[in-house]
Amino acid sequence: MVVEGMKIARKRYPDVEYVLFGDEGRIAPLVPQDMRDRVSIRHTDRVISNEEKPSQAVRTGRQSSMGLAIKAVKDGEAAGVVSAGNTGALMAMAKLALRTLPGIDRPAIATLIPTIRGESVMLDLGANTEVQANNLVEFAIMGEVFSRCLLGHVQPSIGLLNIGSEDLKGTDALREAHQILRDHPLNMRFHGFVEGDDIGAGTVDVVVTDGFTGNVALKTAEGTAKLYTKFLKDAFGSSVLAQIGYLLAKGALAKVRQRTDPRRYNGAMLIGLNGICVKSHGGTDALGFANAIGVAVDLIKNRLNERIREECAHLAQSPTLSGPAESSSPSAASG
Amino acid sequence: MVVEGMKIARKRYPDVEYVLFGDEGRIAPLVPQDMRDRVSIRHTDRVISNEEKPSQAVRTGRQSSMGLAIKAVKDGEAAGVVSAGNTGALMAMAKLALRTLPGIDRPAIATLIPTIRGESVMLDLGANTEVQANNLVEFAIMGEVFSRCLLGHVQPSIGLLNIGSEDLKGTDALREAHQILRDHPLNMRFHGFVEGDDIGAGTVDVVVTDGFTGNVALKTAEGTAKLYTKFLKDAFGSSVLAQIGYLLAKGALAKVRQRTDPRRYNGAMLIGLNGICVKSHGGTDALGFANAIGVAVDLIKNRLNERIREECAHLAQSPTLSGPAESSSPSAASG
Numbered sequence: 203m204v205v206e207g208m209k210i211a212r213k214r215y216p217d218v219e220y221v222l223f224g225d226e227g228r229i230a231p232l233v234p235q236d237m238r239d240r241v242s243i244r245h246t247d248r249v250i251s252n253e254e255k256p257s258q259a260v261r262t263g264r265q266s267s268m269g270l271a272i273k274a275v276k277d278g279e280a281a282g283v284v285s286a287g288n289t290g291a292l293m294a295m296a297k298l299a300l301r302t303l304p305g306i307d308r309p310a311i312a313t314l315i316p317t318i319r320g321e322s323v324m325l326d327l328g329a330n331t332e333v334q335a336n337n338l339v340e341f342a343i344m345g346e347v348f349s350r351c352l353l354g355h356v357q358p359s360i361g362l363l364n365i366g367s368e369d370l371k372g373t374d375a376l377r378e379a380h381q382i383l384r385d386h387p388l389n390m391r392f393h394g395f396v397e398g399d400d401i402g403a404g405t406v407d408v409v410v411t412d413g414f415t416g417n418v419a420l421k422t423a424e425g426t427a428k429l430y431t432k433f434l435k436d437a438f439g440s441s442v443l444a445q446i447g448y449l450l451a452k453g454a455l456a457k458v459r460q461r462t463d464p465r466r467y468n469g470a471m472l473i474g475l476n477g478i479c480v481k482s483h484g485g486t487d488a489l490g491f492a493n494a495i496g497v498a499v500d501l502i503k504n505r506l507n508e509r510i511r512e513e514c515a516h517l518a519q520s521p522t523l524s525g526p527a528e529s530s531s532p533s534a535a536s537g
Numbered sequence: 538m539v540v541e542g543m544k545i546a547r548k549r550y551p552d553v554e555y556v557l558f559g560d561e562g563r564i565a566p567l568v569p570q571d572m573r574d575r576v577s578i579r580h581t582d583r584v585i586s587n588e589e590k591p592s593q594a595v596r597t598g599r600q601s602s603m604g605l606a607i608k609a610v611k612d613g614e615a616a617g618v619v620s621a622g623n624t625g626a627l628m629a630m631a632k633l634a635l636r637t638l639p640g641i642d643r644p645a646i647a648t649l650i651p652t653i654r655g656e657s658v659m660l661d662l663g664a665n666t667e668v669q670a671n672n673l674v675e676f677a678i679m680g681e682v683f684s685r686c687l688l689g690h691v692q693p694s695i696g697l698l699n700i701g702s703e704d705l706k707g708t709d710a711l712r713e714a715h716q717i718l719r720d721h722p723l724n725m726r727f728h729g730f731v732e733g734d735d736i737g738a739g740t741v742d743v744v745v746t747d748g749f750t751g752n753v754a755l756k757t758a759e760g761t762a763k764l765y766t767k768f769l770k771d772a773f774g775s776s777v778l779a780q781i782g783y784l785l786a787k788g789a790l791a792k793v794r795q796r797t798d799p800r801r802y803n804g805a806m807l808i809g810l811n812g813i814c815v816k817s818h819g820g821t822d823a824l825g826f827a828n829a830i831g832v833a834v835d836l837i838k839n840r841l842n843e844r845i846r847e848e849c850a851h852l853a854q855s856p857t858l859s860g861p862a863e864s865s866s867p868s869a870a871s872g
Contacts, residue, residue, distance in 0.1 A: 316764065418746075434793055447787075
């Protein structure tokens with residue numbers, strides 16, 4: 203799947219070179235002759251399983267395919283890493299090896315999502331179960347740069363996911379983050395609070411939330427899409443007339459499937475690390491993996507991390523950044 | 538809308554009597570002649586607005602339509618209250634006037650949701666932004682009884698909404714609640730942790746979560762449904778063939794709309810109070826309001842609160858309920 207994905211990605215990004223980590227005996231025969239000059243293989247037997255705990259992976263996984271791939275980024279040998287492996291292990295090992303960017307306290311997981319207005323960015327999707335206000339502010343900064351790099355938005359709007367749009371609602375962390383984002387000259391188009399239905403509506407370009415809520419929301423959206431698909435299938439099968447209708451509309455309906463194809467949105471970014479690190483869904487296919495490679499290439503070409511670093515430096519230098527921002531966000535001032 | 542909803546509900550529940558609270562001059566002319574013996578009107582000028590803070594409503598709203606309707610339940614004059622007003626005010630006023638059921642520390646908001654397997658119950662949907670383990674255990678008990686009363690499930694399965702099915706994931710409150718529900722003889726079919734996509738899949742009959750996550754998940758599902766509807770509409774309009782296909786499948790597609798019609802799921806229960814209190818969506822129509830009335834009638838007829846009381850008494854008497862359950866859930870032991 204990884205090698206097939208690489209073959210698809212090659213057509214879109216002919217100038218990219220690949221280093222593959224894993225079982226050389228299995229990988230080498232899969233690499234096509236005409237790609238051999240752009241592909242090198244590093245052999246290792248050790249694989250991090252999906253069941254392995256992040257703590258164990260960190261302790262014993264340095265020589266695994268995942269560990270070596272991350273090390274290649276750390277050593278400057280590779281510009282980014284793409285993995286379809288264990289998310290928790292990837293995050294833990296990448297965090298330890300690459301460290302966080304200056305000004306960023308906690309990395310997050312970010313992805314693109316389909317909306318009525320096009321595409322938006324959502325983060326965090328599971329790296330941080332519980333967050334403080336400064337984490338949310340950092341997610342907003344990173345999400346904003348991510349949106350500019352990957353979607354080309356000039357000035358993306360930012361929303362904080364809450365259970366009401368009034369200032370009184372939500373947790374202390376949300377209210378405090380709202381105040382910081384509203385009051386400080388972050389050079390950012392801050393929309394304010396948004397609610398769950400604003401995600402699909404595309405009310406904002408970047409939806410900022412903690413990893414617990416973001417993970418539940420993303421998976422709830424996936425589940426609802428499946429529910430709808432099932433209801434549609436039932437409806438089209440319920441009468442001969444509906445079946446004929448389906449056949450006539452089949453081509454058009456394929457576009458709906460395409461617009462909501464999970465493979466199209468494959469490739470979540472582990473954002474906030476000193477290196478580009480993209481997580482592909484484990485259950486995807488070659489096309490999905492090629493999209494994850496594409497995410498990594500776009501973020502590298504558009505200098506995501508340099509731009510996050512600039513924003514954080516700007517934030518730290520801001521003369522008005524005293525009071526709530528500084529007291530709640532010591533790490534943001536250290537950049 | 539309220540009076541029209543009552544007229545629809547009358548056909549389904551001919552034996553129900555209604556007490557309407559509000560502007561008599563406006564309400565009286567709307568009540569049909571042949572319902573006058575089943576309807577009484579209590580006049581009041583004071584209305585709780587949607588902008589009013591719950592604290593203010595509690596202080597100054599006793600003579601409002603909402604305040605008087607709740608008082609009628611407290612005084613035993615009405616068996617339940619249905620309101621399409623300010624949710625926060627309704628919860629605050631109902632909690633103060635009706636008090637919580639013995640054994641219940643915090644009331645929650647529960648509703649039915651459509652799933653691939655039929656219908657499930659989800660709670661809390663916004664009453665409790667932050668929860669402890671004992672609150673989640675109480676939500677599980679109440680949701681289980683709610684499912685039996687409203688859906689007739691004999692032994693509904695219960696799931697705790699989390700970001701992974703492993704025991705290690707999630708917050709402390711979730712892990713502790715998981716342990717209590719798993720280890721104590723609660724006479725309940727506890728499935729364990731479920732994830733966001735399990736909601737639409739109908740993996741469990743009752744999805745238990747905190748009010749923040751539940752509110753975001755429910756609204757995210759609504760937003761995704763709208764996104765899908767929009768994509769479908771675009772697809773059917775994209776070619777003449779697709780348009781003809783739509784016309785042929787129209788009848789069948791209407792069934793999809795019906796199965797996911799928000800009006801069908803209108804009527805959220807403020808569960809855990811000493812009285813039946815149902816919240817209708819403010820933006821619904823007569824049909825939606827009639828469904829909210831139906832929820833109240835079903836819960837009253839099926840003795841929801843007596844059954845919750847029995848479960849809590851059973852829980853309090855359980856000889857094995859020492860250790861984590863008792864230490865984390867003092868209120869559950871007082872019932």
